[in-house]
Amino acid sequence: MADSLVLMTIESLEGVPDLARAASILGVDVSAMDTAFGVVPIDPENGKYAVQVRASAVSDSGKTADGFNGPYSNPRIEGYGPKNED
């Protein structure tokens, strides 16, 4: 089964961290990071960023640790209107 990606948040008050720094905060190898997703500022004033990581590289308990939180749900979303059946 393919190793899925999970959504995590990291904290860094030293500006936008690069992927290597994000991996270091998470305690995973940089090869586990989703490079296409990157490091996404979600509340940069408070040093909060989102990343995606291979699920196998992190615990799935959802427990908070120093500098990071997750994994978080990444549910499917759909429009609240008619569907085009074409």
Add this chain to the structure above:
Amino acid sequence: MRVSVIVSMPAEQNLRSLSLAAFTPGRIAAPTLTAMRSSDLYIDPKFPPLPLSAKRADGIDLAMASADVAPTFVTRGTIDTGSIERMLQENRGIEIFADPEIGLFETPHCGLAAVGTKSDVESKLDVAGLLAKGLDGRRVAVAVMDTGINLAHLRRRGLRPKIDRQIFWAPPGVAHTPGQFAVDHGTMCAFDALIAAPACTLLDFPILKSTTPGGSAMAGFLSDALLAFSYLNTQRTTASFLRKYKALVVSNSWGMYHPSWDFPVGHPGRYADNPNHPFNIMVGTLARSGADVLFAAGNCGADCPDGRCQGVTAGTVSGANAHPDVLTIAGCDVSDTRVGYSSQGPGIAGMASQKPDLTAYTHFVGSETFGTGTPDSGTSAACPVAAGCIAAIRTKLPTGNTTSKDLFSQLLANALPKPGPGSGWNKDYGAGVIRPMAVASQLGL
């Protein structure tokens, strides 16, 4: 603020005459009530004084309830709330009572057929009045977070849409062709935003076209929305954006239909009820930065929920759709009656409770995206209708002058209230049906 009141007055000859004239068969013309007690009180001349019987210690004397002998008469009018005390002091014997709006609890609309047209929506929103005030959305950006926009279809439907091709984000694998996507849900939303704000500039964010494995034709993943919001938040502070636009309105006609799409209840990474979920943090950041962020309430109303709700109709206003910093939009038809699929409050525990906030129009013939005569439906249509109203108001109310929070408060305070248990917010309509002209007038625009 003027309010409707019921006024009781001690009997006087002119009141008896008016009452007798109104209620005696064969007498048509009633004399006008001229005995205004104060210019602060406006008496409704079409409402005849009604004789009120005398109250005795052992009950009510019904014999005293006729116009020729009644000791008191009641009528109705309006008065400024600040004048009530003085009015009572200056006029002995007068009493003033609240005359609250009452109405039937209408049956929510559940049929497939459209109710009304775009013209009806324009009329209800007083778009002509907005345009006369110069409130047309010019230099306001409206981001449509959806399946992408088809400008050619909008033009065929008689609109003259503007789009900003520089500010655009699409999920990986999706063509970078703003304004040239297949005619679908996003085109309907763009059409509906342009009803009240025909001169706004559309920003195309086709987040529901994810090609992530498992996605469907009109679906994406929350991480797509997260990336789009983060990109937009970066863009809106650039010098170029600030030079071009006075304000940013973000319309979101999407959400999570069923709890099974999320982590289980109690998981700390769950989305639906978790203000610390990264997307909910992101939404708060964008809203605090000055964007007016709107979300549709959802289509899981108890009367006729969408099949994707799988029968779950409680606590369905969830996730960012129940975020305290966004305006959550329920849907009604052009007769101001809730559509039965519009999700009802309160918001899910953990997020804002008083959701939806406000109601806007849906289920009318508008974009005809899905075929001739088909309605623009779902709270998906209501959300951009409201977004267009906000964009129109923002034409002369830049974000720097009035925050989202303050503007949203004005929208709630000036909404057309709808009957419900208790006063103020109710679970079906929030504060009521959107009335952009009342807000514009209130703000002196």
